Amino acid sequence: MNPARGHDPKAPEAPVREEAPPNRLIHEQSPYLLQHAHNPVDWYPWGKEAFLKAQEEGKPIFLSIGYSACHWCHVMEEESFADPQVAKLLNAVFICIKVDREERPDIDQVYMAAAHALTGAGGWPLTIFMTPDLKPFFAASYIPKESRYGMTGLLDLIPRISKIWQGQRQELEHAGDQVLEALQSEAHTPPGGSKLSEAILDEAYETFFRIFDGENGGFGDAPKFPAPHNLIFLLRYGNRTGKEPAYTMVEKTLHAMRGGGIFDQIGYGFHRYSTDAEWLVPHFEKMLYDQALLVMAYTEAYLATGREEFARTAREVIAYVLREMTDPGGGFYSAEDADSEGEEGKFYLWTKAEILQVLGEEDGERFSRIFGATDPGNYREQPGGRRTGKNVLRLRRPLASWAHEFSTSEEDLAWFVEGARRKLFVAREERGRPAKDDKILTDYNALMIAALARAARVFDDPEYLAAAERAAAFVLENLRLPDRRLLHRYRNGEAGLAATLDDYAFMLWALIEVYEASFSPGYLKTATELSRDLVAHYWDCSHGGFFFAPDDGDTPVRQKTAYDGAIPSGNSTAMYALFVLGRMTANLELEETANRIRHVFADAVREAPTAYSYFLTGLEFMLGPNFEVIVAGVPGAEDTRAMVSVIRSHYTPDAVVIFRPTDEEEPEITRIAGFTRDIVTIEGRATAYVCTNYACDIPTTDPDEMLRLMRSTQKPPEPVI
Structure with missing residues (x-):
């Protein structure tokens, strides 16, 4: 089973295709790279082995960058990289390197900038042709297998590149030098003279x-x-x-x-x-x-x-x-795919008949009206294409508006919508899930x-x-x-x-x-x-x-x-x-x-x-003005909670809050923020110090007064920075 598509045990198997023996990507961790591990393309991961091979054989490098949740990356993999004819050409002309842009955003950033320099555009999958010493001379996004709609396909493009490489290699290397020099120059440009004010x-x-x-x-x-x-x-x-x-x-x-x-x-x-x-x-x-x-x-x-x-x-x-998206160890997974069972969006789309089947005729009709589901459908596979009979659910009007139309209360309608949503959620869980990039x-x-x-x-x-x-x-x-x-x-x-x-x-x-x-x-x-x-x-x-x-x-x-x-x-x-x-x-x-x-x-x-x-x-x-608010008090005490709650329940984006426990003589915060060492309470009650640029107002035990101090400070004269 393809590692990138086998995460959910309920997901049906992808259409069977004859897989080549594993290539070097089989030893990688990226689900995106593993998706290509049985391609007939002789893929290398990014690294010295690939670079040395290109130099030894005098071949250019075919660099392909994408990510697991990318729809067109899947299309290019299934259409071209899994195809023996394309693979034979790629292997003959190039050393082929596959990169997961999420694993190596540093590489992606460099070659996306190169793509913009070469073509004025970019996107994923990102395709780069470059010299053995990593100088890019050609860039594109998705490339079809065969030429169509004004797009040159790989079967036509690869022989052309091979011919140019054999006959005009020096010119290609010079072009690559110019691209890298431009990127280097941009990264090392000294600061200009501009000043930023309000x-x-x-x-x-x-x-x-x-x-x-x-x-x-x-x-x-x-x-x-x-x-x-x-x-x-x-x-x-x-x-x-x-x-x-x-x-x-x-x-x-x-x-x-x-x-x-x-x-x-x-x-x-x-x-x-x-x-x-x-x-x-x-x-x-x-x-x-x-x-x-x-x-x-x-x-x-x-x-x-x-x-x-x-x-x-x-x-x-x-x-x-x-x-x-949560791993049992506490971390979070990166993404869920756009595709399932070989189709983009299939997991999320609904026909009206499916909604009626789950919710029944009356409730299904009501839900369909609220969420815009119709028999012709509102989803087209291509802009301007035919309607598919499938629907993307959306709520165009507030429930209050629908409640009036259905002669019910907004509260009752909200209960109806939530109950229907849960039923549809349970039904949807029976579908093949999109792959998870874990x-x-x-x-x-x-x-x-x-x-x-x-x-x-x-x-x-x-x-x-x-x-x-x-x-x-x-x-x-x-x-x-x-x-x-x-x-x-x-x-x-x-x-x-x-x-x-x-x-x-x-x-x-x-x-x-x-x-x-x-x-x-x-x-x-x-x-x-x-x-x-x-x-x-x-x-x-x-x-x-x-x-x-x-x-x-x-x-x-x-x-x-x-x-x-x-x-x-x-x-x-x-x-x-x-x-x-x-x-x-x-x-x-x-x-x-x-x-x-x-x-x-x-x-x-x-x-x-x-x-x-x-x-x-x-x-x-x-x-500015910005504030440092230091709250001193006993952790968990009612007056401490009240003071902190006032800050958290109001929109104060220009304030940072530090807490100084007073039930310890030398709490850890005093070793990290030394200025809190001398912060004390007034009469044993939770106390707030509102400071601007480290200059503090008179401390207060009144949460409302603390808030007033944060809001009453006048803006300083506008600095030019």
């Missing part, structure tokens, strides 16, 4: 406002990606400025996504993106990082707006992750840990905190070397691969969030340790900023960027996390490192502010 926040807001889809929510036209960090920036900006449209854009987008087909209305969790402007038809894979970032966005939006819909959605996504990645796990810890604080849910702490313990116990440096990937009891900047930056973020949810000082201590390793192995000592790969990595170029793509960039996250950690521990060196990051990328941010939304979230915090 005006850059305004510019980003105005651009988001201009491209906002007022009808459907989201930004721009199809395809639409969730981009939760854009929404978090707008929430922070709205809180800072009082500009109501910032909140309105977030609320409409989050509401539309929750009701749309991008949300799994039966089993919860979000799909990767919407292929249309209305959030109806998704690309069906589910990524752990999307779940984590969307939990953060919905949780923060709930705090900012008080809308229960957002709290409920955050809880639903967490329920999905804890049910489907590797555990440090960066994705860190995002989920941070999301769970934040939700634990806001919803006062100890189960969420326990899950966050279990996962943090899993990463720190299983994904660190004896010298305490982080590793990137764990699967089947084996940890490996050098950590990236994202692994470190996101773990810093996660540990800060878990500290604020638990007040266990060890998390801040560990964060401080990781920050030292991060600076030691990733910092650009010449120009500042962090490289994505460590100083002892094996990539041909060390990339350095702050662009916030599907997830916040490592530099954006590190800037924010290091500044916050510096404030929490009074470590000015960490704050200065964060300040240097914002100078390094100032020119790039100024050119396209909305492409750096999480960077701007960090900048907003650093511009």
